[in-house]
Amino acid sequence: MKNYLSPTIMNIDPYVPGEQPKDGVYIKLNTNENPYPPSPKVIEAIKKAASSLRLYPDPDSEVLKSAVANFYSIDKEMVYAGNSSDEILAMSFMAFFMKEKPILFPDITYSFYEVYAKLFGIGFKLIPLNDDYTVPVENFFIPNDGIVIANPNAPTGIALSTDSIKKILEANKKSVVLVDEAYIDFGGQSMVKYINEYPNLIITQTLSKSRSLAGLRVGVAIGGGHLIEGINRVKNSFNSYPLDRLAAAGAAEAFKDVEYFNNTTQKIINTRERVKKEFIHMGFSVTDSKSNFLFINHPEVSAKKMFDELRKKKILVRFFDKERIDNHLRITIGTDNEMDTLLDTIKNILNVI
Amino acid sequence: MKNYLSPTIMNIDPYVPGEQPKDGVYIKLNTNENPYPPSPKVIEAIKKAASSLRLYPDPDSEVLKSAVANFYSIDKEMVYAGNSSDEILAMSFMAFFMKEKPILFPDITYSFYEVYAKLFGIGFKLIPLNDDYTVPVENFFIPNDGIVIANPNAPTGIALSTDSIKKILEANKKSVVLVDEAYIDFGGQSMVKYINEYPNLIITQTLSKSRSLAGLRVGVAIGGGHLIEGINRVKNSFNSYPLDRLAAAGAAEAFKDVEYFNNTTQKIINTRERVKKEFIHMGFSVTDSKSNFLFINHPEVSAKKMFDELRKKKILVRFFDKERIDNHLRITIGTDNEMDTLLDTIKNILNVI
Numbered sequence: 065m066k067n068y069l070s071p072t073i074m075n076i077d078p079y080v081p082g083e084q085p086k087d088g089v090y091i092k093l094n095t096n097e098n099p100y101p102p103s104p105k106v107i108e109a110i111k112k113a114a115s116s117l118r119l120y121p122d123p124d125s126e127v128l129k130s131a132v133a134n135f136y137s138i139d140k141e142m143v144y145a146g147n148s149s150d151e152i153l154a155m156s157f158m159a160f161f162m163k164e165k166p167i168l169f170p171d172i173t174y175s176f177y178e179v180y181a182k183l184f185g186i187g188f189k190l191i192p193l194n195d196d197y198t199v200p201v202e203n204f205f206i207p208n209d210g211i212v213i214a215n216p217n218a219p220t221g222i223a224l225s226t227d228s229i230k231k232i233l234e235a236n237k238k239s240v241v242l243v244d245e246a247y248i249d250f251g252g253q254s255m256v257k258y259i260n261e262y263p264n265l266i267i268t269q270t271l272s273k274s275r276s277l278a279g280l281r282v283g284v285a286i287g288g289g290h291l292i293e294g295i296n297r298v299k300n301s302f303n304s305y306p307l308d309r310l311a312a313a314g315a316a317e318a319f320k321d322v323e324y325f326n327n328t329t330q331k332i333i334n335t336r337e338r339v340k341k342e343f344i345h346m347g348f349s350v351t352d353s354k355s356n357f358l359f360i361n362h363p364e365v366s367a368k369k370m371f372d373e374l375r376k377k378k379i380l381v382r383f384f385d386k387e388r389i390d391n392h393l394r395i396t397i398g399t400d401n402e403m404d405t406l407l408d409t410i411k412n413i414l415n416v417i
Numbered sequence: 418m419k420n421y422l423s424p425t426i427m428n429i430d431p432y433v434p435g436e437q438p439k440d441g442v443y444i445k446l447n448t449n450e451n452p453y454p455p456s457p458k459v460i461e462a463i464k465k466a467a468s469s470l471r472l473y474p475d476p477d478s479e480v481l482k483s484a485v486a487n488f489y490s491i492d493k494e495m496v497y498a499g500n501s502s503d504e505i506l507a508m509s510f511m512a513f514f515m516k517e518k519p520i521l522f523p524d525i526t527y528s529f530y531e532v533y534a535k536l537f538g539i540g541f542k543l544i545p546l547n548d549d550y551t552v553p554v555e556n557f558f559i560p561n562d563g564i565v566i567a568n569p570n571a572p573t574g575i576a577l578s579t580d581s582i583k584k585i586l587e588a589n590k591k592s593v594v595l596v597d598e599a600y601i602d603f604g605g606q607s608m609v610k611y612i613n614e615y616p617n618l619i620i621t622q623t624l625s626k627s628r629s630l631a632g633l634r635v636g637v638a639i640g641g642g643h644l645i646e647g648i649n650r651v652k653n654s655f656n657s658y659p660l661d662r663l664a665a666a667g668a669a670e671a672f673k674d675v676e677y678f679n680n681t682t683q684k685i686i687n688t689r690e691r692v693k694k695e696f697i698h699m700g701f702s703v704t705d706s707k708s709n710f711l712f713i714n715h716p717e718v719s720a721k722k723m724f725d726e727l728r729k730k731k732i733l734v735r736f737f738d739k740e741r742i743d744n745h746l747r748i749t750i751g752t753d754n755e756m757d758t759l760l761d762t763i764k765n766i767l768n769v770i
Contacts (some may be wrong), residue, residue: 101469114464117454117632148656380574
């Protein structure tokens with residue numbers, strides 16, 4: 065039967081997201097969701113928008129794009145809004161990277177980049193991270209038709225400075241450099257303020273993490289109008305209205321309620337720094353995460369073992385069965401209560417083993 | 418600046434959807450929206466789902482797929498649910514048609530098919546419709562790696578019988594035949610009951626028309642599990658969670674409230690048949706539409722002229738500046754009041770010209 069499928073699709077290894085258990089009994093620290101709900105204003109806006117669902121949405125999500133533009137004090141023409149930053153990444157790969165030379169991204173990063181490259185027949189070269197998981201900036205100074213940098217990187221949480229990213233942009237003026245800022249609001253330095261300086265810079269962000277809207281599927285891209293036009297051309301050749309009325313209305317409010325955003329983001333940063341100290345105290349090594357997760361390993365207990373034991377205790381974290389990181393766990397920052405339960409459970413596991 | 422874009426994207430002509438005016442003063446009969454709101458149960462379900470937006474949705478939209486499966490008395494594994502039938506069409510082109518031989522579709526049909534083929538580098542051959550805009554079934558009996566049939570066809574509204582589609586399926590057992598049933602609920606014969614008989618049959622449907630949810634962006638595909646797996650492989654290589662929590666919850670209710678669906682659909686059919694008679698009485702020729710629109714032309718007044726005059730009177734209809742149909746208008750069936758206003762306005766235009 066399989067011969068009905070296109071060869072590319074038959075042979076691809078799709079991305080596998082973290083488990084979404086349906087029974088609700090787990091402490092869920094495995095997919096970097098925000099432990100706090102979205103702003104109440106988001107919910108209000110959604111309920112209001114539900115009254116006009118018989119009509120198509122605005123294909124350009126102008127209200128949402130204006131909210132993003134206001135938040136960053138940039139021009140609305142420098143914003144694209146779509147159905148998750150994953151979709152925007154996929155469209156950006158099509159818009160900018162279907163060329164001759166390979167694109168470059170780190171060997172350890174968001175594993176969807178490799179899937180997109182294979183889906184669209186784009187050649188790629190993996191640039192190995194340094195032993196301490198930092199990005200070797202100079203190794204991106206080789207011929208390429210595109211570069212993807214997650215900043216902060218996943219699953220390490222380590223951020224690059226804007227100066228380092230500028231070096232990559234300056235050494236690659238003929239390539240589009242895509243900076244995936246999914247986790248930027250938890251302590252990294254955003255490149256948004258430099259979009260007018262670098263015509264080869266495109267930035268993607270998601271509302272799933274710092275804006276507590278994983279369930280709404282909204283992402284944005286920010287960059288020069290000539291690059292936004294490229295993504296729009298793909299969008300208009302794929303799905304004229306990627307964002308439904310509810311998602312567009314809710315997402316706009318999430319960008320408008322700056323106080324709520326600042327409060328919840330700061331709470332997560334505070335919890336992260338407290339928990340990080342506790343992990344170090346227990347003998348873990350912990351990267352310098354600027355994201356809403358910690359990337360940890362223990363000198364004596366294997367990550368897989370720890371993952372399995374935590375799962376038995378109804379705590380889900382993320383384990384990647386992948387070379388160079390298969391003795392690490394990525395743990396989302398939850399509420400202070402959730403993290404206290406996690407820390408106690410890990411202490412018990414370490415005592416028993 | 419343009420050299421940042423991939424050549425394919427730079428050269429493609431994206432699809433152009435019907436105008437979405439923002440000022441709200443138009444009678445909008447140009448994008449085949451439903452004049453009636455969705456079932457109140459849909460709105461209730463959406464408001465309820467808005468309480469859990471911080472968490473990712475179910476990546477497989479199981480609740481929605483079950484509702485569709487129940488509606489059609491089929492297995493849930495034969496259903497895919499996604500962010501509009503446009504997105505599902507795009508993914509189906511990738512899943513089934515990226516092969517050696519060209520795919521076939523009519524020269525006059527939903528113009529997005531040609532855009533998808535070009536976007537994914539898929540060769541295609543246009544099969545000219547007969548002079549009366551019916552589909553020449555036997556002309557699809559030539560070598561191909563895929564066939565797309567909109568049933569009823571757009572913008573003509575003319576439907577094929579299931580027997581005709583079976584002939585195409587039987588003559589093309591090695592190709593996937595995609596039947597786009599966007600308008601099937603307004604009087605056509607769905608192929609859903611034959612999915613077990615034809616392993617090469619995949620059907621797409623949308624909730625934008627008969628289920629009054631253009632603003633929610635939900636579509637479904639129905640076919641053998643081996644074909645649904647193909648679409649899932651693309652989905653999981655593109656965006657793990659194409660449907661947000663609100664869209665999935667609302668769409669499920671739309672399939673559950675069968676009585677509401679039957680009532681509104683029948684109202685539209687009744688209005689269509691009444692208006693069709695009036696058009697014929699006024700000297701228009703009108704195709705035998707089984708959709709929620711009429712496809713009309715007048716022997717004396719050009720379609721472009723009529724389109725412009727209607728627009729001046731704040732009535733939007735659809736004009737396609739395309740060979741063979743550039744003297745026709747596609748007019749969505751609105752409420753009885755809206756259609757009476759349209760008919761009066763057209764009468765006046767005909768008197769003046």
